[in-house]
Every structure is written in C-alpha cells, then in structure tokens.
Amino acid sequence: MILMNVILCSIVLFFPVPSVLPAKYQPKWKKQACEIPSSQTEYSHYICTDDGEVKCLPGWNGDLCDVPKCRSGCDPLQGYCNRPGECLCKLGYYGERCNKCIPLPGCQHGYCNTSFECICQEGWDGIFCSEPTCRSDCHATRGYCESPGECLCRLGWSGRNCKDCQVLPGCIHGYCEKPLECKCYPGYTGILCQTPICSSTCHKERGYCKKPGECRCKIGWWGKNCEKCFPYPGCVHGSCRRPWECNCKKGWGGMLCDEELTHCDENPEICQNGAKCISVIKDEGSYKCLCREGTSGRNCEHSEYHTVKPIAVKPSAVKPIPVTSIAEPEEVTRNSTIDKIEKEVEFASGYNISTITTSATTTTTTSTTKVGSFTENET
Template identity: 30%
Template sequence: MSTGPTDIVRNSTHVFAAICKQPCLNGGRCVRPDTCNCPTGYIGKTCASDRNECATRNGGCAQVCRNTRGSFRCTCHTGFVLDGNGLTCSDHDECKTSFHGCQQKCQNHRGSYICGCYDGYTLTEDARTCRDVDDCASNPCQQNCIDLVNGYQCTCHLGYKVSEDDNTTCDAMCPQGCGNGGYCESPGICSCAEGWSGHSCETPLCGAGCVQGECVQPDICICTSGWEGDACDSDVNECASENGGCDHICINSPGSFECDCHTGYLLSENGQSCSDHDECSDDGHGCEFCENTAGSYRCICPDGFVIGPDGKTCEDIDECSSSPCQQGCSNIPGSFNCSCEPGFVLDANGLDCSDIDECTLNQHACEQGCVNTYSWYTCTCNNGYRLGSDGTSCPDVDECADKNLNDCPQECVNTVGGHQCKCFSGFAQTEEGCQAVCQPSCANDGICVAPGMCKCSNGWTGNSCNEDVNECEDGTNTCSHICNNVDGGFLCSCQVGYELINSHECVDINECEVSNKCQSGCENTEGSYVCTCETGYMLDTNGFSCSDHDECAAGEHGCDYCANTLGSYSCFCPENYYMELDGKTCSPVCDPPCENGGLCTAPNTCNCTDGWRGKRCGWEAKVNHWTRNTTGCQCYFDNTRFDCACCVLGGCQCDSARSNQCVQCGYGHTCTEEYDAENRMGIDAWTLTESGCPCLDSDNNYGCACCRNRGCACGKTAPNRCTQCGLPFMCYLKKPWEE
C-alpha cells in the first residue's frame, strides 16, 4: 500500500513521520495519517473535546464530581472536607475551627453544627450570640442570692453547695461522691439507687451472688472462663456432649476438659482413644511372679507365701502378725502355736487364755478379804483396819492419830475398827459438827462464832449485835457525795446537778439532753451546762440566745470579695471573673479560653507563650496558611494516632512522612516543598496581593486583589481579598492568625 506525499514526510534524520491535516490539540500526538493519540482527559479526532469523567460512576467521587477541562476534581457538600485520597469525604468539625461564629459553645453535627450558650446565658435570634439572663429580682436561688453586676450568684447554707445541674438549687455535699445513680441525701450521706451500696454507692449488689465471677452491675455477673449461669455457679461441662469425644474418661475442669484412660490403659496419640497396657511384658512391674489382667496386672505368690510390703516380692505368711492368740504366739512355717502367761490357762479353742481365780479356789493367804485380779489376787481389810506390810494381815487403824483420817472438829476417841468425835465445853453437837453457844443469842442476823461471842452483820455492833453502826461518822460508807445514816445501814444522796446510780455513786446530769434554756447549742459541764452557738453566730449577753456574726466586717473570710449571709458568708467574683478552686480567689475570664499555655491576664486578654500568637494563642508562630497546629489532631492515615497536624478550612494533612504539615486539599504534591514562614509569599492562602488586578465591576480599576491557587475575588464585600471558590462567606471572616 502506498501513501500520498501529504500523509508522510521525511525528516532530517531520514525517518518518515505521519502528517495530520488537522493538527492534534491539547497535547495530542499524530501517530498515523490524520489519527491523533489524545492525552488523558481529552477525546475527539483532533483531541479538541473534553472528556467528562464525572459522567462515569461520578468520576469515583463520594459526593460531588466537578468536571474541568482535561480533568476533574472531587468536592464535598457543605460541612464535609475532602480526604487525602481526593475521592472520599469526611465530616468537617466546624467547632474545631474559628469559622463557626458561635459566641460561646459549638456542637458539631454530621455536615453541620449548632451554637449554644453557657449556663446563665440564652441564645439570641441570630442563633450565634448569647445574652445574659435575669438576676436576683426573679428570686432564682433556693437559699441565698448575691446580686452581681449583670447577673447573680447563688450560695447555700453550711453543708450544702450550689447544684451543678441548675446553679440555683442547693444540694447536700458528699465529699466522697455518690455514684451509680445515687444522690447525696444529706451532708456526707449517700442514698444509693437500687442494686448499689457502699459509702459512695460504689459497690454493685448481686442478690444471688457471683460464685465464680465478679458482680459488675446490679444483678449482673461476669463469669470467669468455664462458668455460666446468672450467679456464675454452673460449670460449662464439655464432657456432657458425647463424652467430649473421649474413649474412656472425660475429665471436666473449669473452662476446659481432658481425656484419660482407666488404670491399665494408655492414651493414644490422638488424645482420645485407649488401649490395654500389658505391664507383664516389660520389666517395669517389679513382681517376682506377674499375671496380666485387662487394664491392669497383679503380683502373685505360691501357697504359703504372701505379697510383701512392697506389693511385689513374696514373703512367708507370719500368722502371728495378725495376733490370732490372746497372749503368746510362735510362728512356724505354714502355721503357728498359742501359749499363756503364768496365772492363766489355755482354753480348748487353742487361742484364748482364761484367768485362774485364786480367791474362789481358796488358794490365797488373806486374813480378811480376797479380791481376784487379772493373773493374781489382792488382800483387803474391813473399815477401821489397814493391810499390813506382809500384804495379808489386817491390824487396827488409830484414826485419831492420823490427821488424814481424823475428821473430828474438836476431840477424837479411838475404838477397835473405828473412832468417836466429842465437843469442848461451850459447844453443842450438831449434824454439821460442834456449834458454839451464845447467851443471849446473836440478833440482827449475827452469827455465834465462839462461846458467848457474836460476829455481827454489816451495820450492827455490840455483844449481841443489837447496837446500830453510824457509817456516816466512822467513814465506812461508800457515798460519793452525801451520807444519811439509818438503822443497820446508810442511804446516799447527791448534790444539785447530779443523780444517784448504784445506790452510792453520783454522776453528772446532762442538762443538754434533759432540760435547758439554750436557744441553739448546749455544752454540758460538771454539775451544770453552758450555751453555745452554731458557726457564724455569737452568744448574746443573756448567755442563752445567739445573733449573726458578720465575718465580712470582722475580716474573718479571706475572700477577694465577701458578702455576709445569715450565719455565714459567701465569696463572689464580679463580672468577667471566676472563682478559683479555693472558693476565695477571683481570676479573670477569657471566653473562649487561652490555648497552648497562654495566660489569661485580664478579662478576654491572653498573654501567649513563645511560639504562639493570635487573640486566643491558637496559632503557631511558624506554620503555613493551611496548618493551624503542627500536632494534636487525628491522623487520616492512622486513626489510632492523634499527633498529626490540625488543618484550617480547605487544608488537608500530608502523608506520614510529613504528618505535621497541611497543604491545600488537592495539592498533596506540594508537601515535599520546604516552607519558609518568615519569607512566605502572598497575603493568605488565596490572596497573592491586595491590589494590582482588575475589579469585578470595572476592567479599568486595578485596585482589587490578585488571587492565587485558583481562588476567586470577594468583590465588593472585600475588594482587597480572595477566597476559595464556592465559599464566599469566608470573605467576612478574619484571617485565621488574626483571631
């Protein structure tokens, strides 16, 4: 096939090149006569038409696909930002930026956000700013209300604190805290919700208990491995299902199981089946004579022998070791003989021995009594006699000469085989012995202890115990205060302010518990009492009533600003100041608060630390226009990390190699460029210069901003500023570092 002279030409190196009569556009290359090879993003015979990538599967974009000449780009709906992959979108947390416009609080929502106010303020009609609520004129406080400039502060009585829920009612204070739905019922005492107990309601209650687990919530147990049931008292028995697959024995254990075999069997390698073990086939049994059995073996011995203590060797049977004889035994091979000790005779059964009764057979030498004993006999004597040294005779016993046998209280007369007792003159014989005789007899429970001598009971004296003892005079009374003598005794009484106990002891009467004139507190003293006042009150001159004590006037408060209350005082702070944790010191309020270590030195005035700037110290001194902070935000390439850069609106994080830098979304290739914060070009991310380019309303006026990064001029709203195309509201916002 030949080609016309206009289709192919020879170049200087004698190589033929194709000729396209209509030139290839937009970077297309002529590869054959009148045939263009178009670059990505263009189509058509001469590559003159743009390819609409968005027409096919939305260009792969998750939300919005915007076709551009020769390319396309993905964008996101308002409230979302483009991810680093340039395709997917993530929710934009407007509350973490400075562009939300909320005066006080900001709450992020998916694709949007809402503004809120601090306690004591309400949201105005513009849904962004907050205004102050009414003050004490509306009586908002439950107990005490301190009128402040443009506001109020509620305070409470001793032992209570202002409720954190509404800052107006007063809650009892429990320093230990009342958790798990419990509440502070009174100062220091928690009322726990059902199912909880403890000083701070920290202990859950499980009615049935948690036997093998832990009670983590009321009536909810977390069981340890291998246990189940509401009370964790049921073991998970793996052996209950098909014996756990075991051939013989399945041994269940908490949280597991294992197979085992009956004695004499071996567990196979599969850990489940069992086979008989022939113990006699190896040398491990140790028997002199071995006999294998199913699942076991046994050691055996010939007749006349028995397995020894080791259970394996054979020994001669020692019949005497089982004590078949009552007394003596002699072992012989295959048998034994019994014998008896002296005083016994072998019975007809050849095993037992019977005692010989010497007393019954009159084979003894006793003078009086004979008692047979085991293998012998013992001689005894009648009362009044004792056994002689020969062990058989019985001579008379002189009981009167033996102090161990003489039981007479006064005189003793010995008789043959016994003795008699007699009394001295002045004593009479009674069943109890010799009793002294007194004439006249002892009165008032007195006791005759010797002839004519009485021992008087307490409170009486005299020969016949008929004279009263005055215990109050002789010092023998036990009264702690006052003694009153009576016949045969005394009575005790007490001084004013005391009462009698135990019939003799006087103890102080606690008038504070019985009756007193105190209007507030009462303190008992020995024999009396004094009145006291609660903290914050002083005792009046009458000694009974109390009046309020003005701690503020007395300088006994320690507050920066003090307001006296009935029985106490309150520390408060003026507008734009807040109370420190000590409850006394006032510090200025910066709202929003200073960031990155900045100090609030005056209301809404931050003193920034080195390296930070801005009204709230929220911007690093040396970061680019897209990087708010070099660290502190979640990393897009690793959601478990929060040490990557925080980006401003329109900025995206760089890759892991430069995780502390942000660039304009879609310009990730610029992450590799070094950034000089001191010599940066342009006014902000979108504005190159504030003037020098034609204004939108007049081509002859070059006093408007010049844009960069494909930014769009703000126009009349801000003629010297550019913004990201499609986000005109940013023309009204301050530059990020000017906040």
C-alpha cells in the first residue's frame, strides 16, 4: 500500500496537471457555417446556436449533420436509412432490424448465418440441403432414402442394407448373381426355372415329371420310360402302337381280337382258279377270295376270257406252211350251257397238227368263236 502511494506521487510530480483545460475542438467549417449566412439552406440539417456553434437537428448526426439516425435497434452492419427513423436492409438480409439473413434460393432443409448461405440441418446434405442422409450401413449405390436415417433398395436389390440381388419376378426354382436374374437350381429349366428336368430316358412326348429325375406317363401310356401303350379295354389277342388301339395278331379278328379266323384253313379249296383265301370275321362272311386277273365271283369261279393252251413243237420240226387260201370262217355260237367247244382246223396235207380246243365258262352271255381253215398250194 505504501509502495502504491509512492508511485502515484511520483507520477503527479513528473506530469504536473495544467491549471486550465484547452477549449473543445470545433472544426473550421462549423465556424464558417454560422459566420456565413449563405452557407445554410433549407436542406441543411443543423442550426447555429447563440454562441455560433453548429447544432444538428433531431434525427441527424455526423460532422456535417448529414447522417440520418436509423430506427433504434437497426443492425449497424446490415441495415441503413435515408432519413431518420428508417431501417432499410442490405441485400441478403430482412426483418425489422435487418438482423435476419436470406438463405441460398432453393435451400430446402438448411439455414444461414450470412446472406445466401445454405447450412444443412442434421440428416440432410447437398448444395440445397435436399438430399437426405441415409442410414450409415445402407449401400452407397444400391440403396437410397427419402428421409434421413432410412434405407430403401433400388430396383433389383433387397435386404436390410440393399446388398442382396433380387431374382427375376416369377422365378420359382432359381437364384441370382446380379439383379433380375434367374439362374436355375440343378434339376430345373425354363426362363423362370419352372420346369423340372425329367429322367434322361423318359420319353419326351409321352412322359412328363413334376419333380427332377422322375418320369410320369401321360394318359394312354405306361412303362418305366412311358414307351408302352394301353390297348383298347378288353382287347384279347391284339396289341397297340398308339393308345386305345386293338391290332389283332395273326389268326384273330373282331373289334376285341377275340374271334379266331380259321375258315380258310378248314376249307382250303373254297377259292378257285388259283385265288388266295383270307379268313375274316363272321360278320364279314367268314372268308374272302383274292381273285386273279380275269376271274370273278365270290369264290373266283368265273373266267372272263378264253385261254388257248400252248402247243409244244420242236423248233427242228417246224416247217413253213404254204397257204393257198383261207376259207371264210364259220361262226359257232354257244350259249351259257355250253362249257366246251371243239373245232378241228384242217391244214394242208401233211400239216394236220391237232385239234385246237378252246374252253370258256359263261353264265349269261353269248359269244362267237371264228375258226378258219388253211389250204396248201398245189404245185
């Protein structure tokens, strides 16, 4: 305490206090403004006192009394005024006191500290704070969010974090390695892996399967590989190449192949003129004859033309036949009751060969056979 008093006394002694203070400084223009009446106009914002000093009118200040006093509370940095009592805001600010900033146009979930800023609220990102911040473990490219903290999967992806691919819609027995894929598990095929692969030996048209490796037969077929057909129900001595057929074995006939065909075996001579006999069912007449050309009738018993038996003659015995004349042939008419016609042809002396016989069997027609005679030339 004693030391402090000593210091103060030393200061006073070293810097003596003047007995008279200097007069208040007054700018030269103020003295001139009051000394020169013409310097004051109706637009001046001051008056001159009796002492010749300049005094600013209410609402004005400044060395020249040309600065209006703004409304009380107007932000000194972001507000201004052109006349006393105003508070006009600079660009980027608003409010009664011009103390509020205008954010960046388009800023959705943000705020500002200075004009045209866009400082994002928690959970939002982007220039305009329009992009929500997804959950931290959400996949960066496969997932997205519409509000902060969620995780929605893009098309083709699934799972909590959108890290799992999504199979093609409708894929039944398949999986995926990339979005909208359908790779079949073993034993299945098809675009949607919906078709099981049957046993390798299963008939492709007659068989099918409901699960891999099996072989189920379509209706009308049976067997391990569906290679056998079902014959017509009740088929006795028959087989099938297609379902519900009854193809009879040899010697059997009828719709169910239950009628034995033995008529031809029991009657071997029933078909004539070399015809072939075929046994048929009783409803069709028990038998049929396959006639040779030129014969007809149920048993091929009718001949439709005459046959001339060939004459065996040795080539060395053949001599030219000198013909002198051919007599007018005579007509022989036979009725249906004549079975055989014989006519001897007379040749020249020394060439009487034999009697040529023509045979024919008829029923209702009448035919004419013309036979001529040959006469040897006389020398």
